[in-house]
Amino acid sequence: MSTAAATHDDHHDHHHAPTGLKRWLFSTNHKDIGTLYLWFSFAMFLAGGFMAMVIRAELLEPGMQFVDPEFFNQMTTVHGLIMVFGAVMPATVGLANWMIPLMIGAPDMALPRMNNWSFWILPFAFAILIGSVIMSAFGDGNPSAPNFGWTFYAPLSTKYGPDSTDLFILSVHMMGISSIMGAINVVVTVFNMRAPGMTLMKMPLFVWTWLITAFLLIAVIPVLAGAVTMMLTDRHFGTSFFDAAGGGDPVLFQHVFWFFGHPEVYIMILPSFGIVSAIIPAFARKPLFGYASMVYATASIALLSFVVWAHHMFTVGMPLAGTLFFMYMTMLISVPTGVKVFNWVATMWRGSMSFELPMKWAIAFVVLFTCGGLSGLMLAITPVDFQYHDTYFVVAHFHYVLVTGAIFSIFAAAYYWLPKWSGVMPNKTLGELHFWNSLISANLLFFPMHFVGLAGMPRRYADYALQFADYNFWISIGGFWFGLSQLLFLAVAVLCAMKKGEKAAAKPWDGAEGLEWEVPSPAPFHTYDTPPVVK
Amino acid sequence: MSEKQLSVEERNKRTLKKLLIWAVAMFGFAFLMVPFYNVICDITGLNGKTSSTAATDVPEQVVADRTxxxxxxxxxxxxxxxxxxxxxxxxxxxxxxxxxxxxxxxxxxxxxxxxxxxxxxxxxxxxxxxxxxxxxxxxxxxxxxxxxxxxxxxxxxxxxxxxxxxxxxxxxxxxxxxxxxxxxxxxxxxx
Structure with missing residues (x-):
């Protein structure tokens, strides 16, 4: 370890870091790459959010107003794809890049060049995907962008897919390669680069949850790559994986997709569990309750995620034994998830709590994520799922876990670690406005979706029956409000990047624990060239 | 050479190799799901597909008491x-x-x-x-x-x-x- 650190030192002395654009293009520094990931994901969050605004504008009133149904379908599809693969996943990879080496006392990620590559593939992947939308928008819907829903079920995406489906396939392949490389980097870093004394069971939970997430990524992103490859050969090379006419089965697509898709939802939420497990103890001023049980619960969730995929497809006509198996397995996941929620609550119990911005977001996460978890439990019940399937109830469920879950926790992380990244405290007034506006508007946006869903409003339609008009009006108002509120965060982030604000101490939160607070704020370009001592 | 004597770079390369093999194997697994699915379907009738070949046996008896x-x-x-x-x-x-x-x-x-x-x-x-x-x-x-x-x-x-x-x-x-x-x-x- 010491020799390795010495070589690194040499390397830095002789190396003149490029400046300007080249610094970012050629960067192998985990902090620079983390920053790139975070800015990129925020840009994608705004792009995907803009598409959500188009969707909500169309649904503001019944009847057709702004876009035709064909373009509406493209909006729902690309909104989903961008938010999943462009906003949430790269944001958590960015956090991993920034924080994991700092948290385990490593000088950098283990494979810095691969790190550079895994980031720089992403802008091209999304340029391809968004390019098809731009062509569609300016060509009056011709050629069409992907329009088959983010789940791209066959045969919608094979036989009936627009020409841009091939662009989509290429783009998904590139995103996949990027994710796999990012995940491999995390695993190698955590396994080989920990400071002496940093045993696995001393690692912060954020590192643990990301390690498990990385294993999930390496296990299922190749399956997604397989699925889109099968689509490609079905479309152009005469195979019939999903084509009944040639002896294939379209339902097979759903099995392959959800074998990837269910672990994928944990890929998006596990890092969030790590984030709030760092923040809640810091502001409750108590060590995390049940550290070991948190680790085991995360691992159990990850393992169970491989045996629940068919709960997304109860309505395809499975045998009774199959539906029962998937129903019970799905419900079983609420046990380790419950362990986590109770651990967070127990951490807060009788703590000296204070409510700085990161804590506000973290508490909102715990409450609202649990809300989304409960509606998930309702959806897991096979007989009622037949009614809820593909309604706005499902939309409400996954937006509660992804927006008020994953994205709220990413905001919590940003407010918590921005002092470390930028050296200045995030602007409190803007931050408070951002939090309260987001909290209220997100609930106005997503909560009524439960009601219209239970009343039978189907998802993915550009219009709806008249009785849903009032709810949809308020949902749309909540949507615009939530969308605009996110510009406040843009202001917070830009102010921090411009170093405008109160100067941050090395440890700006008095209750915070962890190696990342041992280095100055902002974290210097190179940290832990000699490994820290972990007691 | 035992694990401890390897430099960090070498250990990183080893772990990288193992993980890459795993990723490639999982890509193969996606395609393995196709025959696997067909076998499961044959056994359980999961997708309602009937046999694609003609039955050659003659039924042993006619169960006259049920239709x-x-x-x-x-x-x-x-x-x-x-x-x-x-x-x-x-x-x-x-x-x-x-x-x-x-x-x-x-x-x-x-x-x-x-x-x-x-x-x-x-x-x-x-x-x-x-x-x-x-x-x-x-x-x-x-x-x-x-x-x-x-x-x-x-x-x-x-x-x-x-x-x-x-x-x-x-x-x-x-x-x-x-x-x-x-x-x-x-x-x-x-x-």
């Missing part, structure tokens, strides 16, 4: 403009009893057409108790220009069919596979 209703529905896939119907809409049979039903398909176009019909049984668990000794779905059927073709299907139900299955639906979807067959000889069918 099962079999309904037939037909659907036309892309490119089929003609007729595709079953003469019999529903039939009550005793398990073990050999039954003949007729399906008709027509080709009103002026070119020959090669078709393939795909069966599906609902509920899926009935699929493996349906034995066909003769079916137009076993092979591709060529419909000459303007032809109306009688396509018989002979089947019996397994005497072992569980008592709770009193009724099931057999659906056929007919597809025009002329182009697929034309471009076929250089590609692989997935069955």
């Amino acid at each position: 099962v209703t079999v309904e037939f529905i037909t659907q036309k896939g892309d490119g089929i403009s003609g007729e595709f119907t079953s003469e019999t809409k529903r039939v009550k049979v005793h398990p073990g009893e050999i039954t003949l039903v007729h399906f008709y398909a027509s080709n009103p176009t002026s070119t020959d057409m090669i078709t393939q019909s795909i069966p599906s049984v609902t509920p899926g668990e009935a699929a493996r108790y349906l034995h066909k000794t003769q079916c137009f779905c076993f092979d591709q059927q060529t419909l000459a220009a303007g032809e109306r073709k009688d396509m018989p299907m002979i089947f019996y139900l397994d005497p072992e069919i569980p008592r709770h299955i009193n009724q099931f639906t057999l659906s056929y979807t007919i597809f025009d596979v002329t182009e697929r067959v034309a471009g076929k000889n250089n590609s692989v069918a997935v069955n």
